[in-house]
Amino acid sequence: FGTMEINNKGHLEIGGCDSTNLVKEYQTPLYVIDEKHVRENCREFKDNFILEGVETEVIYASKAFLNIAICKLINEEKLSLDVVSGGELYTAIKSGFPAEKIYMHGNNKTEYELRMALESGVGRIIVDNSNELELLEYLCEKLDKNIDVLLRVNPGIEAHTHEYIQTSKNDSKFGESIFSNDIFNFIRKFQLSSRVSLKGFHCHIGSQIFEENFFHQGTLVMIDFMEKVKDECGFITEELNLGGGFGVYYSHEDEPINLEACLKGMLQLIKDKTSEIGVKVPKVMIEPGRAIVANSGITLYEVGGIKNTFGGRDYIFVDGGMTDNPRTALYGAKYDAVVANKMNQENENLYTVAGKCCESGDILVKDIELPKVERRDILGVMSTGAYNYSMSSNYNRIPRPAVVFVKDGEAKLTVKRETYEDIIRNDL
Ligand code: LLP
Secondary structure, three states, X not given: OOOEEEOOOOOEEEOOEEHHHHHHHHOOOEEEEEHHHHHHHHHHHHHHOOEOOEOEEEEEEXXXXXXXXXXXXXXXXXXEEEEOOHHHHHHXXXXXXXXXXXXXXXXXXXXXXXHHHHHHOOOEEEEOOHHHHHHHHHHHHHHOOOEEEEEEEEOOOOOOOOHHHOOOOOOOOOXXXXXXXXXXXXXXXXXXOXXXXXXXXXXXXXXXXXXXXXXXXXXXXXXXXXXXXXXXXXXXXXXXXXXXXXXXXXXXXXXXOOHHHHHHHHHHHHHHHHHHHOOOOOEEXXXXXXXXXXXXXXXXXXXXXXXXXXXXXXEEEEOOOOOOOOHHHHHOOOOOEEEOXXXXXXXXXXXXXXXXXXXXXXXXXXXXXXXXXXXXXXXXXXXXXXXXXXXXXXXXXXXXXXXXXEEOOEEEEEEOOOOHHHHHOOOO
């Protein structure tokens, strides 16, 4: 997990910062992001997604974690950016992210969002369905703009992951199935368009996938599809975006993917297969989100109380919960946790970490061995960099925590803690 160490006081240090000092300065709950670790992850993707004779691009899926600071970091690391809403696009543009490196996604982009995308000059829009193509043509005409797009297709790969984050089953809401009867007619519509220029295809087979095999299967199915599209429509695929989904470690149950083998394997398959069947080698993109930020984040909480229930379960109550991390309640996600101010103490007891929301399902970690926990201890839940801050809510009118980036012993506040004033800001 990031650059984490135990210092001589027995405290957890993240990016060279003592977690107990971070808490004193910024209070709890607190999202802490290890900046160096995010940068290393960006480089790992860039360095491994290379093969001679294949042009490649790594795009960060910003839905995993987005604020102005991460946009700047991603730009410095020379990755492109995937956004799925007007709000994500707005954040990216406000951060100064180069619009031409932004990929605009979404299965139901509104007219307003498409207009924003066109006016801000995003590099690619990923078209999801034929209604969207019609709307886009209409807007391009009205605004006198041309746009390069990819078509999102569904390759029908059922990757083994949680049902709610599978995206590529045949009845998925995303994209057009490559097996549908209409797919070639749909592509012909693009070919007739004077404003909207189809560059290629996009697919995403799911999230938190551990087997390289699924990525390789997806790649092969897409190359096959490229060949069919060439034969049926005379369309040459110039760009192929294979999405994200690279699995990461959260708990001992997870065996993270071998990134190097997975990425290099995808590119090798593309190179070999395309030359075998005589189609042009496309530019290849991937869109990791979770794998860039998940293990770079930790959430620090203060313990308010411990309850030993009659039923035998011992609870630790923390001052956050499903409002800052809904993943346990939503997906049954598993997390590791530590007592950040007692890193050298032996585990003594089995606990369940519960939040402060008025809801029984507000559990962060079920059954975890920890040292004896007392009121005012600092609990750190690990690997919370992805889909935590970005999925946080104000349920029970709980303000969202602050986000700090840490690096080389320095902490930088990147999102202020919400206040009660923020909570009622839009109430009339
Ligand atoms: N590209 C597309 C088109 C996607 O739909 C997604 C994720 C990604 C890239 C990035 O996938 P990643 O590399 O992060 O796995 N909220 C869920 C995850 C939903 C992912 C949705 N799409 C969670 O907390 O597990």
